[in-house]
Each structure stands twice: as C-alpha cells, then as structure tokens.
Amino acid sequence: MMLGNVVDPLEKLELIDTLQRLGLSYHFDAEINKTLKNISTDRINSVAWKKDNLYATALEFRLLRQNGYKVDQDVFTCFMDDVRNIKSSLNQDFKGLLSLYEASYLILEGETILENARELVAKLLKQYLKENNDHQYLWMLVDHALELPLHWRMPRLEARWFIDVYEKNKDKNPIILELAILDYNIVQSIHQEDLRYVSTWWEELGLGKRFNFARDRLMENFLWSAGMIIAPEDGKSRIFHTMVNALITVIDDVYDVYGTLDELELFTDVVERWDINEIHRLPDYMKIYYHALYNSVHEMAFDTLKEQGIDVIPFLKKLWTDLCKAYLVEAKWYYTGYTPTLQEYIDNAWISVGGSLMLAHSYLVTDHITEEGLHNIQENYSDIIYGSSLIIRLTNDLGTSPHELKRGDIPKSVQCYKYESGVSEEEAREHIRKLIDATWKKINEDQMAKLPFSRKLIEISKNIARVSLLMYQNGDGHGIEDKETKDRVLSLFVNPISLPK
Numbered sequence: 001m002m003l004g005n006v007v008d009p010l011e012k013l014e015l016i017d018t019l020q021r022l023g024l025s026y027h028f029d030a031e032i033n034k035t036l037k038n039i040s041t042d043r044i045n046s047v048a049w050k051k052d053n054l055y056a057t058a059l060e061f062r063l064l065r066q067n068g069y070k071v072d073q074d075v076f077t078c079f080m081d082d083v084r085n086i087k088s089s090l091n092q093d094f095k096g097l098l099s100l101y102e103a104s105y106l107i108l109e110g111e112t113i114l115e116n117a118r119e120l121v122a123k124l125l126k127q128y129l130k131e132n133n134d135h136q137y138l139w140m141l142v143d144h145a146l147e148l149p150l151h152w153r154m155p156r157l158e159a160r161w162f163i164d165v166y167e168k169n170k171d172k173n174p175i176i177l178e179l180a181i182l183d184y185n186i187v188q189s190i191h192q193e194d195l196r197y198v199s200t201w202w203e204e205l206g207l208g209k210r211f212n213f214a215r216d217r218l219m220e221n222f223l224w225s226a227g228m229i230i231a232p233e234d235g236k237s238r239i240f241h242t243m244v245n246a247l248i249t250v251i252d253d254v255y256d257v258y259g260t261l262d263e264l265e266l267f268t269d270v271v272e273r274w275d276i277n278e279i280h281r282l283p284d285y286m287k288i289y290y291h292a293l294y295n296s297v298h299e300m301a302f303d304t305l306k307e308q309g310i311d312v313i314p315f316l317k318k319l320w321t322d323l324c325k326a327y328l329v330e331a332k333w334y335y336t337g338y339t340p341t342l343q344e345y346i347d348n349a350w351i352s353v354g355g356s357l358m359l360a361h362s363y364l365v366t367d368h369i370t371e372e373g374l375h376n377i378q379e380n381y382s383d384i385i386y387g388s389s390l391i392i393r394l395t396n397d398l399g400t401s402p403h404e405l406k407r408g409d410i411p412k413s414v415q416c417y418k419y420e421s422g423v424s425e426e427e428a429r430e431h432i433r434k435l436i437d438a439t440w441k442k443i444n445e446d447q448m449a450k451l452p453f454s455r456k457l458i459e460i461s462k463n464i465a466r467v468s469l470l471m472y473q474n475g476d477g478h479g480i481e482d483k484e485t486k487d488r489v490l491s492l493f494v495n496p497i498s499l500p501k
Contacts, residue, residue, distance in 0.1 A: 002173075003031045009039055009049045010056045013063055018173075021150075022166065022180035023159030023187070026231055033067070040069045054079050054096030058103040065106040066151065068448050068455070073111045076100070084116045094128050097121050098142055105151040108445045109438070122146065137169045148473070152440070154227045154466045159184060160491050167500065178499065185496040187232050194235045195222055195493060198242045205292050207250050211285070214253035219489055220471075221245035226492065227467035228460050229362065237365035240300050244361050247293055248323070248354040254289065255327035264331050268324045274317040293320070304364045312364055315378050319357050326352035334410045342417045346390065349413070353396060355389030355464055362460045363453065372452040382453070384446040384461045387439050391465040394436050398429060399472025440465075 006012050016032050019025045025032055039060065050056035057075055064071045079100075081087055090096060104118035125142050133139055144165075150158070163180050166172055199218065202208060208216035225241035255264055267286050270278045276294055279287050297320065301313045329348050333340060340348075350356075360377050367373065376382045397412035411419065413435075418428035443465070447458050474484060 002176075003028060003035065010053075010059070013039070013056070013059050016063060017059060018166070018176060020155075021158060021162040022176065023156060023162075023230075024176070024180055024183055027183075036064060036067050036069065040064055040071075052078070054090055054093055055099045058096065058099035062099070062103040062106055062151075065103075065444065065448075068458075070448055073107065073113050076113055076117065080113065080117070084120075086117060086120055091124060094125065094132075094142065095138060097124055097128075098138070098145060101125060101145055102150050105149040105440065106444055107441055109441045111441075137165065140165050140168070148469065152466055152469050154470045155463065156227055156230050156492060157470065157488060160497075163497060174500075181497045181499055188493060188496060190232045190235060191222075191226055191238075191493050194226075194238045194242075195219075198222060198239050198246075201239075201243065202246060207246070207289065207292060210288055211250055211253070213258045214250045217249055218242070218246055220485060221249060223485070223489060223492070224358075224464070224467050224471070227470070228358075228463040229366065230463065231456070234366055236303075237362060240303075240361055240365055241358060243296055243300070244358055245354075247296060248357065251289065251293070251324070252327065252352075252354070254286070255324075255331050259286075259331075261331060261335050264328055268321075268328045271317075271324045272321045274313075274321075300361065300364070304369070308369050310369050310374075312369070312374070315360070315374050318378050319360050322351055323354060323357050330410050339411050339419050340416055341420050342413060345411075345413055345416045346393070349393045350386060350389045353389055353393040355392045356385050358464060359385050359388065359457070359461055363457055366460065367454045367457050370452055376452050382446075382451060383449075384443055384451065384458060387443040387446065388461045388465045390439050391436055391443075392468040394432050394439075395465075395468040395472045398432055399475050 002015060003012070006015060012035050016025070016035065019028060019032070050060060057079070061071050061075060079087055079090060086097075086100075100117060101121045104114045104121070107114040107118075125146060129139065129143055129146070144161070159180070163177070163184060166177060166180070202218045207214070208218070222238070222242045222245075224245050225238040229237045229241060254267075259267065263283055263286065266281060267290070270282060270290060271293075274294075276291075279290055279294075282290055297316050298313070301311070301316060304310060304312050326348050330352055332338075356377070363369070363373060363377060377385065394413055397414055400412075413432050414425070414428045417423070417431050418425060421428070421431075423431070443462060447462070451458065470488075471485075
C-alpha cells in the first residue's frame with residue numbers, strides 16, 4: 001500500500017532503498033520493478049523533483065543502474081564545476097555527497113566524471129567523520145560506506161546491520177522496522193533448516209573426519225551459500241551450493257598440501273574420464289573423495305533431470321575437469337618452483353578459485369536451463385561469471401596469500417605482480433585492489449547486457465563477489481577460524497533479533 005500510495009518520486013526511491021537495505025525487497029519485486037520502470041521512462045520528461053538535488057539524482061542513478069537500467073553519467077555534470085571538481089556549494093551537503101559516493105560504485109569503464117568525483121567525495125566524507133557527530137544516523141552511514149560501499153556488501157549481512165541502524169533514524173517507519181525484524185527471524189529459521197540438512201549430509205559423508213589434513217569448514221561454506229542465494233524459497237539451491245563448496249574446499253587442499261604430483265595427475269585423469277569403474281586406479285584416500293564427488297554430482301544432476309528434463313552430467317563433468325586441471329597447473333608450478341606472470345596466473349587462477357563451478361550449479365537450480373545458457377557457461381564462461389570469479393580470486397589472494405605461502409603454496413597474484421614488476425609489497429597489493437575495482441566496472445556493464453540467464457543468476461553472480469569481499473576483508477575468513485566469521489555466523493544463523501518494546 002505504501003509503494004502504491006506514495007506519489008513523490010523521491011519518496012518512492014527512498015522507500016525502495018530502505019526496503020532493499022532491510023532485506024525486504026524480495027516481497028515486493030513486482031511493485032519495485034514497476035516503479036523503477038516508470039521512473040526510468042519518465043525521468044527525461046520529469047526532472048523537477050530532482051533538479052539541483054544531488055541526493056535525489058544520485059539515488060535514482062544508483063537504484064536504476066543496480067537493477068539493470070542504463071543511465072548516463074552526464075546526469076551529474078550540473079553538479080560539477082568541471083570534470084574534476086564538485087561545485088563548492090555542495091561541500092557541506094553530506095547526505096548528497098554520500099549518495100554520490102555510493103552511486104560512484106555503479107560506474108562503467110571510462111566514466112571519468114564519477115571516477116574523479118568518488119575520490120574527492122571520499123576526502124570530504126572522511127573530513128565529515130572527524131568534525132561531526134551530531135547526526136548519529138548519517139554519521140554511521142558515512143562510516144559504513146567508507147569501510148566498504150553498499151554495492152560491494154553482502155545483502156543479508158547488510159540487512160542485519162541496517163536493522164540496528166535504521167532503528168536510530170528519527171524518520172524511521174516503525175511498521176517497516178517491525179516487518180524487517182519479523183522477516184529476518186523467519187528467514188533465519190529457514191536457514192537453520194537448510195543448515196540442519198547439509199550438516200547431516202556432511203556428517204554421513206565423513207570427509208571432514210577422514211581428511212584431517214583438509215579444512216573442515218561446513219559453516220563457512222554455508223555462509224557463502226546463504227550470502228549468494230538470498231531468496232528464502234531457494235533452500236534447495238543453498239543446500240546444493242554448500243555441498244559443492246565443501247567438496248571444493250577438500251579437493252583444493254588435496255592438490256595444495258597433500259597429494260603427490262603423480263597422484264594429482266592420476267586423479268585429474270580419472271575425473272576427466274568420469275567413469276566410476278576407473279576408481280580402482282586411485283590411492284585409497286582419493287577413492288573416498290572420488291566416490292563422494294561422483295555420487296553428489298549425480299544426485300544434483302538427477303534432480304535437474306527430474307525438474308527440467310535435461311541431462312547435465314556432461315556439463316558438470318566438464319566444469320569439474322576444468323577445476324582439477326587448473327589445480328594441476330598450480331601443483332606443477334609449485335613442484336617446479338615456477339613463478340608465473342600475473343596474467344598467466346590470472347588465466348588459470350580465476351578457474352581454480354571455484355567461482356565458475358559454484359555459479360554453474362546455481363544456474364542449474366535457480367534458473368530455467370537453456371542450451372544457450374549451458375553453452376555460455378561450459379564453453380565461453382560468461383563475462384559476468386568470469387568477473388565474479390576473478391574478484392573472488394583477487395580478494396582471496398589479498399586476504400590469504402601470506403598464510404598460504406607459509407603452509408606451502410604457489411605465489412599468488414600479489415607475489416606474481418611484485419616479482420614481475422619489481423615493486424614493493426604494498427604497491428603490488430594496491431595494483432590488485434585496482435584490478436578488483438576495474439573488474440566491478442565490467443560487471444556493472446555486463447549486468448545491463450542481454451544475457452542468456454535470469455536476473456536472479458546475475459544477482460547471485462554479484463553476490464558471490466560480495467561474499468568474497470566480506471570473507472577476505474580482514475584476512476582469511478574462510479580458511480582460518482576467527483572471531484569475526486564466528487560473530488557473523490551467529491548473527492545470521494543463530495541469534496534472532498528482539499522486537500522493540
């Protein structure tokens with residue numbers, strides 16, 4: 001009723017933004033899509049509501065772009081003295097500057113107006129944090145955005161944070177706040193059911209106990225799945241995803257720290273043949289894993305065959321083979337002491353990180369499968385899947401490379417660039433951070449292209465990149481048990497939110 005009754009376009013956009021940040025927008029997809037479509041259609045002819053209003057212009061720009069609408073960066077030229085400077089009259093409009101800062105993360109390659117604006121706005125907002133604390137709600141939003149922009153944040157965890165912050169907003173809508181808390185707790189109970197199922201599967205599979213050299217990270221793997229696939233009704237997809245993530249984590253450690261090169265070459269060959277009768281060729285510990293992999297993949301494929309009538313075993317076989325071949329390349333680099341160039345490393349490592357395999361499984365469970373879609377993933381690897389996988393790889397490297405080098409692993413992207421270019425460690429890390437930023441620009445562009453996937457899979461592709469930024473923000477949140485990951489797990493899956501009295 002609120003969405004239907006609100007007439008003012010800015011109030012509509014603010015309501016949509018609030019619903020999205022509180023994790024409620026999935027209830028109102030049809031109404032939100034209709035509203036954004038109308039605003040996109042009318043925005044050229046109806047400009048009075050946003051004229052000379054930086055906050056309104058930037059909010060509209062961000063919401064339209066993140067939902068796949070094309071909006072030109074030129075909408076911001078009226079707020080600039082030139083392509084490098086925001087009008088000085090706006091320097092104290094911190095609400096507008098924050099809105100512009102968040103919008104600037106939806107930019108495409110070559111959009112210099114927003115690129116330059118972001119750098120300047122960040123300085124003004126940092127100064128605001130030092131000098132102002134009288135507006136608690138805005139101060140918290142600014143501090144949060146400068147740590148990590150909204151566009152890069154995991155939606156489910158953002159909802160948990162924003163519920164607490166929104167309660168402090170003097171202009172809050174108590175009905176929406178109550179709905180958000182109730183919905184959060186209901187979705188949490190759904191996640192608990194998903195988690196109960198995969199915990200039983202993992203316990204019965206026994207890999208965590210039998211492979212004591214490998215990381216036993218079921219809860220972290222489920223965190224990836226819940227962060228990627230946020231629609232409550234997609235529990236089956238979260239379950240399958242967690243299975244895939246858990247299997248990837250174990251085999252990654254087999255290739256990285258346990259298997260001999262001869263064993264790894266043999267295992268890669270057996271996976272490529274995808275014949276259970278070949279299992280006798282493997283050493284005993286690999287037989288256990290291959291049997292678990294073979295049965296789990298066939299269970300997922302049978303489910304797809306039953307639901308959509310398509311045999312996806314050849315598709316999944318190709319993807320698992322690609323993953324193992326990428327692992328084998330890295331194992332050979334390690335055993336020969338070879339340090340690849342950065343590009344050589346990236347060409348292999350975006351596959352070895354497992355993102356494309358995870359997203360392929362998401363496609364099978366959450367989308368209507370087409371031959372074009374299967375081909376796009378299997379042969380070409382869609383650009384948006386490549387971009388998301390690359391971000392996982394690079395954020396992983398920034399967070400984990402020192403630890404992984406100590407335990408015995410190949411040089412990661414930071415070390416490859418450092419070795420190749422002769423720069424310092426910090427310069428190399430800064431270069432990788434710039435690559436992440438550039439990759440997000442490409443993802444922003446790809447999401448507006450016509451792809452053989454649903455909007456849901458595009459969102460899942462962006463979400464997996466967002467989860468990686470969360471996981472590796474302050475180190476290895478996936479591979480090493482730490483308080484930060486534990487606290488996130490507790491807030492997402494264990495501790496409900498109390499309703500305000």
